Amino acid sequence: EPEVTQTPSHQVTQMGQEVILRCVPISNHLYFYWYRQILGQKVEFLVSFYNNEISEKSEIFDDQFSVERPDGSNFTLKIRSTKLEDSAMYFCASSPGQVTPNTEAFFGQGTRLTVV
Amino acid sequence: AQSVTQPDIHITVSEGASLELRCNYSYGATPYLFWYVQSPGQGLQLLLKYFSGDTLVQGIKGFEAEFKRSQSSFNLRKPSVHWSDAAEYFCAVGAGRGSTLGRLYFGRGTQLTVWP
Numbered sequence: 001e002p003e004v005t006q007t008p009s010h011q012v013t014q015m016g017q018e019v020i021l022r023c024v025p026i027s028n029h030l031y032f033y034w035y036r037q038i039l040g041q042k043v044e045f046l047v048s049f050y051n052n053e054i055s056e057k058s059e060i061f062d063d064q065f066s067v068e069r070p071d072g073s074n075f076t077l078k079i080r081s082t083k084l085e086d087s088a089m090y091f092c093a094s095s096p097g098q099v100t101p102n103t104e105a106f107f108g109q110g111t112r113l114t115v116v
Numbered sequence: 117a118q119s120v121t122q123p124d125i126h127i128t129v130s131e132g133a134s135l136e137l138r139c140n141y142s143y144g145a146t147p148y149l150f151w152y153v154q155s156p157g158q159g160l161q162l163l164l165k166y167f168s169g170d171t172l173v174q175g176i177k178g179f180e181a182e183f184k185r186s187q188s189s190f191n192l193r194k195p196s197v198h199w200s201d202a203a204e205y206f207c208a209v210g211a212g213r214g215s216t217l218g219r220l221y222f223g224r225g226t227q228l229t230v231w232p
Contacts (some may be wrong), residue, residue: 026181033219033220035220035222041224042206042223042224042225043160043206043208043220043222043224043225044222045219045220045221048218048219056218056219066134075199091159091160103165103167104162104165105210105220106162106164107152107159107160107161108159109158109159114148
């Protein structure tokens with residue numbers, strides 16, 4: 001069964017450092033997403049990406065964040081200068097182009113980011 | 117604005133008992149509705165979804181959910197709970213329009229504990 005894969009599973013970084021979280025979406029999907037879940041809180045949308053550009057972003061996704069699809073398979077989330085409050089589980093997801101009865105967003109296993 | 121409410125933070129049931137997890141949403145149009153399950157340290161797995169048509173939808177692991185437009189609800193049910201169902205359950209609404217899935221808005225989650 002196709003799946004979304006994320007690396008690393010856990011990353012520890014010092015405050016102020018840059019981090020890149022990596023994702024490999026399902027190969028024939030066209031929409032890509034990042035979500036995050038701060039411990040004990042709800043899953044929150046960060047950004048969606050389609051046709052090599054951001055299609056939507058939330059108020060959380062400020063100038064410290066950026067996304068990129070550097071090649072045909074990877075989708076990355078960069079946090080330029082991490083803060084303590086960026087500590088969270090980050091989920092990547094992908095979905096097909098058109099909504100059909102079989103459409104869903106497939107989620108990866110997540111990357112737990114700990115900022116110290 | 118779109119939102120999802122899961123009023124029960126934690127539910128405890130005995131194995132073999134029936135289960136109902138509540139979900140209410142706020143959305144201006146016909147929503148795309150989802151239930152995801154998250155086991156400790158795992159990603160989000162889709163249990164079931166509603167896009168249109170029959171308001172009672174069947175999912176994996178014996179779960180079902182009923183969409184009630186008049187009550188803005190999408191409650192998850194299972195007739196007989198198994199110990200392996202212990203996990204956190206998230207209701208989500210997709211804000212897509214027409215052919216796109218759009219971002220998902222998640223509820224805070226309901227933690228299910230199953231007593232042997």
